[in-house]
Amino acid sequence: MTAGPQRFLFSLWPLRCLAYLASGAVTGALAMVVVVVLGTSGVLLSVLVVGVVILSALLRLTGPYAALERARLRLVDARRAPPPDRWRVLGYGLLAATVLWPVELGVSVATVLLTSSMLFGPVVVSVLPPAAVPAGLRLGDWIWLTPPIGVVVMIGSAYVLAAVAGARAVIARRFLTTGGAGRLVEVQRSRSRLVEGFETERRRIERDLHDGVQQSLLALSMRLGLLRLRLGDDAEVSALHEESRRALRQLREVVQGIHPHVLTDRGIGAAVDELAAQSVLPLRVEVLLPGRLPAAVEGAVYFTVSEALANAAKHSGAREVEVTVRLVRELLEVTITDDGGGGAGTGRGTGLQGLADRADALGGRLLIASPVGGPTTLRLEIPCGS
Template sequence: MTEGSHSDVQPARQGRNWFTAGWIAMGRGLTMFFLGLLAVFLAWFAIVGMSLTLLGFGLFLVPGLVAALRWSANAQRRLTGKTGVRIAEPYAPAPRTEGGWKGAWRKCEAIFTDSATWRDMLWAQCAVTVTGLFAIIPFASLVHGLFGMLLPFIWEPVVQAWDGTWYMFVPVRSQDSAWIAGGLGLLEIPVGLLIAPYVLRLHARITHSLLAPTAKARMGRRVEHLARTRTDVVDSSAAEIRRIERDLHDGAQARLLAMGMKLGAAESLLDENPEAVRTLLAETRDASVRALEELRDLVRGIHPPVLADRGLVDAVRSLALESRLQVQVTANLPARPEPAVESAAYFAVCELLANATKHSGARRVLVDIQYRANALAVSVTDDGHGGAGLESGSGLQGVQRRLAAFDGTLGISSPVGGPTTVSLQIPCALTVMP
């Protein structure tokens, strides 16, 4: 899923009763308040560091101080996401810089020109005022309710300490009024638990308006994503053309050249040595069979006929039949995706099955193909020893680059000891092919 492709606001998890949900929301609100309090100090430290850039040595302080502020903002984004309001990170990628003064200046320049830096500053100033008050209201209601419940037992010293004590709308002057305050306090606690999720959701929406990427930032990241994926597609296409040229040159072309030479030799020996001609013709026939097989393999590597004729599910099932592993394919695909999406998913499954065969030590593989939420979802699970990751080789990185051209995503779950599950998501529409 790409940033901005779906709404940032998602429904919160259902199923909890109001009591449990209230306590969870109250705890999150209190955590958000103290996190915002920390962000205030971090923001002021960052501002001091920025002011010291005029003296030079602030250039080396700003990146670390802003990184700490961004850590607190990201922690707030994660907490807000648990309420159902998703907030994406808006930061521009850090530039590649060298060390020394020049590198420090380039880092600070990237920080100063990133609008997300100043939005974090604005959020930090609101974190214990506007948004912070919303976050702490349910907890304050709990504390105030407990105080009201204690008033029937401590009202006299309280009244002596604070002349004219009121609890909500009740003036506490006697034991009877203290009991009324206690009853109100007893009611205030469940009210606080009831409103906590709703107050926290309101807090989350305000936080979203402060910390979410702006439309300009979204567009900039989208343009950057498209430029990067375009470059990857161009590089991948060039590499594929070079591979086809190499396979043709080293394979079928070399065999056809050898066949021509053998036919020439057979022609020169036709009258003198018929037996040698027969042998040469047999070798030429074998070479033609091998050349034909290589051409068929090459065609399959470009776009398999079974994929074009019968679709993704049957093409993956043909891979399963050819694999040395026990591959089970389950699918629920009511129609066919676009040919380009089918091709990307097919070759991704090819690469994943090849990885499972070569590196995982697996015996069984489950391939599941579904269409849900306007996206083609493919998962490949093997019972191997695990430990797979994008950093472990170029195969998975190549799959990721291939999917990125379609705004697709690649997810990997591969704990040591297995199992390994690789999930693909490619946004697409289904079409009924003739």
């Protein structure tokens, strides 16, 4: 909503908010039925063993219910919700079963019916029989003014849906996270600071090697080359010259592996393009980013793409690789797909476990789909919200 009317109205956000509220009305109504049936039965039969069993079953249902509600929450909130305890879920279920679902149902039905009736007023009047049309509504009258009014109503409804869904998501997150959510957030922030500090140190080492040791080794190689020209075909000088050139190439590879210079100077888009130019496989690249990302995030993206390309070239037998980097609702999504034979995994020595650990330290995750026979798809997701 804060991104501007054009960006908000022409996105999927209004539909996602409607889906969140409509599905909440359904799950809330089902929760009401379960609570009434099991709760009443358990209380009435509490003097017997069967009543205790029923109440225990009701408490056990909080786990699947919490998982369902956390999955629904991702429609409007991409942040991860730490698992809550059962009593908080039970309280949330009671609130949803008594208060929340009627509100969700009313808002969803009202916005859909009001918007559709205004937008398609002339169609409704022309299809319905005359006896079913309210007095005064005819195709030749002011009924043709309803579609423009319906557009205004639809725009207003989009903001109403977003506001109600946002408030509903705040309530859900308050209940569907652990009581120590503040401590968990602080731990995650500490891990993020650790990763950022590590990336800063990597860049410092890369600069020291690039501007210091590499330049000295380059100067030494040039002096040996000049000495080789003056002495002619001196075997010892030629061997030293070739050795210095090999050492320079190895140092450049080390510097590139520590932190690519192009990543620091020009960002992840240029760094991925450089990987594409160096790849032995045909590569299709699509980078859709509004600007630079945090340094730790760019480093995670670069090394994930680099590792995926190396695995595809060495192990998969792929003929083509496709890389997509985009920012969707403050969630960075990086997808690498190859048409190889599949079979990749974090436990097979491919280095993917280290990439998954790096993503987890940034609050993200690395998803792998690699069935035998292919294709292989790696998906990196990292929250990049403010």
